[in-house]
Amino acid sequence: MSRAVIFDLDGTLIDSAPDIHAAANRLMAQHGFAAFTPDETRSFIGSGVPHFITCCLTARGRAGDGALRARMIEEFIADYETAVTLTQVYPGVMGALDGLAGADLALGLCTNKPKGPAHAVLAHLGLDGYFPVIIGGDSLTVRKPDPAPLQATAAALGARDMVFVGDSEVDAETAARAGVPFVLYTEGYRKGPVERITHDRAFSDFTDLPGLITDLLS
Known part of the structure; x- marks a missing residue:
């Protein structure tokens, strides 16, 4: 793709x-x-x-x-590695992922969480099947906001055009350094106000995400 x-x-x-x-x-x-x-x-x-x-x-x-x-x-x-029992998927995530996959978009994961715990929590929550490519915080010698992990994720997916979706200043800087459009989820772990984080689109409800992605990639 x-x-x-x-x-x-x-x-x-x-x-x-x-x-x-x-x-x-x-x-x-x-x-x-x-x-x-x-x-x-x-x-x-x-x-x-x-x-x-x-x-x-x-x-x-x-x-x-x-x-x-x-x-x-x-x-x-x-x-x-096994700290998964208190973690929850945000509302609307699975529906949004289904919609994006159904729109013929490849899905990847680029996280600073170590790869082992990332795989463990994704499997526990039933999200592992959505992501054929996962780059974790220990996959490379550098982590976000270095753009290399995001670029490695895109390369493994064979993607020429992509959008990065994240919740923080670190994610925004990663996207900017990679020259990639950034969509900000406003209900996560950002440190400061939304208006101070560089982004192309922002959303608080995952039902809005497929439309934002379609708009950015059209």
Whole structure:
């Protein structure tokens, strides 16, 4: 297929913040640190596990401990592989994906979540069949907002024309650096107001998405 829609995962297709919060607090308790609030861990999401753990340690005054950081990254990913029970698909996602696939559009996933946990949560939620190509935060040596993961996803799909759908400043920067139209889901994990995030279209209801994509790719 020459046309594709590529999605971010956390905060775009799924609300995984509750599972991430629970996994983070299990890890913090294991190392004797105080727990975080849901809003705190939510603010750390978006740039991959290493960045997430750095935020956790910075908030607890241990940012400079490289050995601890490396150990906690490994431990978090191991726990995160099965942290799927609190995660939910946003309303309307499956209908939108069905509509896009029915319009002869290839679907791909480009996320900073490690590939193992991404596959696990997609399978748990019944979304795995939609995405023949998944590029995770550990698939390449770089992560979003570097454009390489998005470009790799498009190349694997054989796409010449594409739209990237995401929820955050990181996703917006990724699309801009790749020279790709960006559609912003406004109900995810963005840090600032919608008007400060560069985007071609924005939506809050997934029933609107197929029409926006058709408009952008026409």
